[in-house]
Structures are given as C-alpha cells and as structure tokens.
Amino acid sequence: MTTATVTPRGTPGKQAEKKPETKAGKKPGNQADKQAGKQAEKNAEPQFIPNIVVFACNWCSYAGADTAGVNRVQHSPNFRIIRTMCSGRVTPGFVLKALQLGADGVLVSGCHFGDCHYQFGNYRAVELFEKTKGLVRTLGLEEGRVRLEWVSAAEGSRWGEVINEFEGQIKALGPSPLNLHPKRSGQTA
Numbered sequence: 001m002t003t004a005t006v007t008p009r010g011t012p013g014k015q016a017e018k019k020p021e022t023k024a025g026k027k028p029g030n031q032a033d034k035q036a037g038k039q040a041e042k043n044a045e046p047q048f049i050p051n052i053v054v055f056a057c058n059w060c061s062y063a064g065a066d067t068a069g070v071n072r073v074q075h076s077p078n079f080r081i082i083r084t085m086c087s088g089r090v091t092p093g094f095v096l097k098a099l100q101l102g103a104d105g106v107l108v109s110g111c112h113f114g115d116c117h118y119q120f121g122n123y124r125a126v127e128l129f130e131k132t133k134g135l136v137r138t139l140g141l142e143e144g145r146v147r148l149e150w151v152s153a154a155e156g157s158r159w160g161e162v163i164n165e166f167e168g169q170i171k172a173l174g175p176s177p178l179n180l181h182p183k184r185s186g187q188t189a
C-alpha cells in the first residue's frame with residue numbers, strides 16, 4: 001500500500017514534485033523554450049558596434065567623463081573622446097570630418113549655460129551645432145547621428161546616461177553609409 005505524503009496545504013506529494021513552471025507560467029520544453037532558442041540564435045548573430053566620436057570640453061564634460069570613471073559608472077566603451085578647450089571650438093568641420101572618416105555618430109558635449117569658462121562658448125556651440133545639423137541633412141545623413149549635450153564635471157552618472165543613450169540611438173540608426181567598414185561583435189579588429 002502506498003501512502004501519499006500530504007503537504008501542510010494538503011497537496012499530495014507527487015503533485016508537489018511537479019516541475020516548476022517558468023516565469024511566464026508555461027512549462028519548460030514548450031513554446032517558451034522555442035522562443036529562448038530563437039533569442040539565443042539572434043544573440044549569436046554579429047551585432048553592430050557603433051563607432052562614436054565625442055568632442056568634450058576640457059573644463060566640464062571631459063572632467064565629467066573622468067568623474068564617471070572614478071565613480072565606476074557603467075557605460076558603453078564604444079566611443080572615442082577628443083578633448084577640446086570649449087564646446088564653442090567644435091566647428092561643423094570637426095564633426096563632418098569625423099563622419100567622413102567613418103564615425104557612425106558624433107556627440108558634442110560642453111558645460112551647462114552659465115558655466116562655460118569662456119562665458120559664451122556654449123552659446124556659440126549651439127549656433128555652430130545648428131549649422132552642423134543642416135550640413136548633416138544636406139549630406140543625406142540622419143540628423144540623429146549628431147547630438148549636443150551639457151555635462152558638468154560633477155555629473156559622472158549623467159555622462160554615463162548620455163553615452164548609453166546616444167549609443168542606443170546610433171544602434172537604432174545602424175551603420176553610417178559613410179562608414180565603409182562597420183564593426184560587428186566578434187570581430188577582432
């Protein structure tokens with residue numbers, strides 16, 4: 001004679017041994033497994049890694065990037081930073097040259113209004129950036145490939161957010177048509 005163990009709630013032992021259900025409430029080995037398999041296949045496909053150039057002003061944004069590093073803020077490493085003395089120094093020519101050389105996106109970053117060490121440099125940056133956007137459009141590129149942001153020396157976490165956001169934006173746009181050798185995950189060089 002067999003005796004069924006009864007849990008405190010009155011569930012027979014055999015039922016209690018049933019395999020656990022997934023988070024989605026579905027049994028393993030069914031649709032959820034197939035979806036997981038498809039996701040794994042997708043993950044195995046080489047992913048586009050954007051080539052991003054960042055022009056950061058010496059006094060605020062470059063120091064903000066430094067703060068992010070000191071505070072171990074997690075952000076994408078897929079960018080190259082170029083230090084300029086002021087965001088107002090970043091002419092359209094700088095941005096267009098970066099795009100011409102294969103950048104998928106260009107970020108210009110400087111001090112908040114009122115914090116520029118040259119007083120009105122970031123106001124000048126706004127004017128220059130408007131011209132840059134116009135030229136980017138004229139070249140047939142998406143306006144979203146360029147961005148202007150203000151990050152102070154103390155805003156390490158904001159720096160990380162801006163970098164991650166911009167990377168997501170460029171990933172959504174895909175490789176620039178001017179980038180003849182877009183980088184994919186798994187590539188060594």
Ligand code: FES
Nearest residue numbers: 057086110111121
């Ligand atoms: S010094 Fe940072 S924007 Fe001018």
